[in-house]
Amino acid sequence: MANEVGIITWISGPVVRARGSRHVGMLELVEVGQDRLVGEVIGLKGDQMTVQVYEETAGMQPGAPIYGTGLPLSVELGPGLIQSIYDGVQRPLPLIEQAVGSFITRGARFDSISREKKWKYTPKAKVGDEVKGGDVLGVAMETDTFEHRVMVHPDDAGTLTWVAAAGEYTVNDTIAKLKMGKEEKNVTMLQRWPVRRARPFVQRRGANIPLITGQRILDTFFPVAKGGAAGIPGPFGSGKTVTQHSIAKWADAEVIVYIGCGERGNEMTEVLQEFPHLVDPRSGRPLMERTVLIANTSNMPVAAREASIYTGITIAEYYRDMGYHVALMADSTSRWAEALREVSGRLEEMPAEEGYPAYLAGRLAEFYERAGYVDNLNGTQGSVSIVGAVSPPGGDFSEPVTQHTKRFIRCFWALDKSLASARHFPAINWLDSYSEYIEDVANWWREKVGKDWLGMRTKAMELLSEEARLSQIVKLVGPDALPYAERMVLETARLIREGILQQNATDAVDAYSSVEKQIRLLELVLYFHERGMAIVKRGAPINLIHDLPVVDTIIRAKSSVTNEEINKLDDIQKMIDEQMGQLDAEYR
């Protein structure tokens, strides 16, 4: 257990210096002061150590003891993670509330994973089996339908000498005995893993299956692949959180890890109150039954905010190791970077750009590198996809966190203040955003949806960039100066913007669009364009097209046609045929 390793000599906010043992390890977990607040050693020099403390330090005095634990900052992994809500260092917030009330006081200490709760467990391995790290020993039902695959700790390997029969067990009960050399180890469903170390896998695979989010501007225009990394930067109020909530709700991942990192309390409460009542369109189960929440809000201790990102990604990797597809949302990585800056500032380290420490880029790289589609140690495949929100000061993307993030992600969803002001949501700017996964996932669309997604997407993007060019001219001379063919482009681009790109996260029908609906809508709009273009080229005035009743119908289709009844879009195509057909006849 913990023994005294030093005496506090200096305190400034979350940073404490102490003098003592030379045997304390870098990044070792320590307990600070009489209240034994959790801290982590972040600097060592001779007999001096610097500790960042994950709880409020008010009232602490020099001379107070520091206790070592000999362990690095770790998380507990096992059944019970799902549906949990933790703070940045994996303290279970509901238990803290039960114990100390509505306000978080310090020093409250609880097991991250319940020791009492029993899980229905079925062994999958037998006595005599040679097992190694990652191998599945058995399955615990973490919810009515979610299989938690209990794995050998990545550092262990050996022969099973005993396995528990099927039954109900707590995470403390032995479910297998593993002979490793001379030693025999009792294996339980609980394991620990140091958060700052990526969990091992065999190898990365290409990321070429899209993470379907049900958000049209993402899936159809700027897709992220399973195992990929996307950044979503934007000024305040532009839609980072709403977009991340939408992905957390609708993405076709099996596990969601949502990290509220230095953001609002109410936003976490919203998820907590909403997710149990929302139904996962794929499993038919409440969304909460696939979700792990980490909430270290803006007013909670800043060092724990720094840790929250690592706590979250480690939990995500753990489920990946079981062979699941995991999507991790981090809102906001800028607040995490600021936590780094704050601690660095107290250490009086040499600042680089805008006061951030020089290792900012390195830390960001380490984080995003933990995304991936991999072959697991146990032969399964799994993925961790990361979506990181970025909150640039003043909405200026040239600042360090946005710039460095851009180096480590392959998908950039640029939010735009002026779109948000005009209530064009999601306010993702289609000209500033990009995805480097487009070619990679094109095949999936061809095989799974059976449509030429890539071709249609390219066509739509051409229309949108043509619109941007033409708008410049319109701004100077008005639309009347443009030839009809160019005004047809403007008409269609408007249909793309209002009928496809705009998506209302609060509308029951519109919030989630199946890929079939997405591609069919796009097809309709492009069909409208093709027919319209043919007619205006023969001299029909553009306002005849503009005034067709079907225009309104197309724009409204996103919320009037549900995912279940997309054949209704065929009726809209018929309307296009009829209405265009008349014009066609007139201008032949």
Added chain:
Amino acid sequence: MSEATVLGGQEVVGVGRIEGPIMVVEGAANVSYDEVVDIQDSRGQHRRGRVLEVGEGFAVVQVFAGSTGLSIDGTRVRFLGDTLHMPVAEEMLGRIFDGLGNPIDGGPEPLTDVYRDVNGQPINPTARIYPRDYIQTGISTIDGVNTLLRGQKLPLFSGAGMPHDQLAAQIVRQATLGRLAGAPQTEGEEFAIVFAAMGVKNDVADYFRKSFTESGALTRVAMFLNLADDPPVERIVTPRAALTLAEYLAYDLGKHVLVVLTDMTNYGEALRQISNVRGEVPSRKGYPGYLYSDLASLYERTGRIRTSEGSITQIPILTMPNDDMTHPMPDLTGYITEGQIVLGRELYYAGVYPPVTVLPSLSRLMKDGIGKGRTRDDHPRWGAQLYAAYAKTQDIRALASVIGEEELSEVDQKYLKFGRAFEREFVNQAFTENRTIERTLEIGWKLLSMLPSKELTRVTLDEIKQYYKGDDATS
């Protein structure tokens, strides 16, 4: 004022160094981080401070009243053994306090044995109730398109000279619990009001006092005043003292509390000053790297919790230096609060009151407090439609300024008319005008009816049928 005063504490005579509002005290043992100190100058006058940093045998102390008149040898520092606490009591409503929470209205110290740490503690997200009840302010630009909910933090972003004080006073005067459109006005429970002034001029404080008096609210207002000529460092404590009382009123006594904080920009400057004196590495514009966390420790003290009927709603006021919304104070505030109401010069000069620039304004919680069963079914889409139409008006105005209004298409000209009417009839209202939600919705529909119905793609066809009264209305 704190229990610790009564208890005494260890005393050190003489200090090592004084620099701005910061002093370094040497030779004290057992000093705690964030402990309160009592400082006595050579003439026996007392002031308060707090420990910002503590090492072996030394402590860095921030003096709230500033260090003017303190000497190296003649200063006595007493460490009071606890963090800054203040008494809280219901009877503090109707009273006036200085920026540290001491009564300055001639009345006695509040009689209570409840003392609270002014820093408060973070609300556990699991203990919160998500806000859903809207507050009717009677102001169309708020109720209609940027609805305020009980338990929300919604700042006013303004600029020097604009009528943010009037708007805040009007909100406070008219605020009642919202009801369904068309439902009869009922006597709602009245809000308790906690008002904190940081570095504002005396006439601003006076203005609010008068306004509270006129509306008969004075007995339910507690005022914490740190005025322009009061010590700047004290400003760091003022909002904390105010929020500590607000939390007691809301979460212990179950009241609905409206907190007005003005002017947060002055608060930020005090923070910057201390940071600069301490030689900390600055981030943007000289503000400390922890500005975000510090502001969050104030703004997040808003909301509702499950164990209480009460709520805290915050309306911080902020004058943006140079009307620049990307300045760190409004910027970081906007990143923490749940939206913002932005006042604009252009409308102000055009004589529009309140000069709320709607496009950059936002209430993030609005979606959860309006619509079916709360205001009226069409409200959310109606709001989005007004925004979209007004945004389009801006583009058309830009075009008109280039090619001339006559050259605009017929539809575009309608938009221009809509835009003007929107500003004059929807945004503009009298300081004494208290609009019901149905009135606000009605004005909105009247304005939307100036546009061809085909332009209204954000509302449903049924809604057009029911409310649209324009030329091409179907019924």
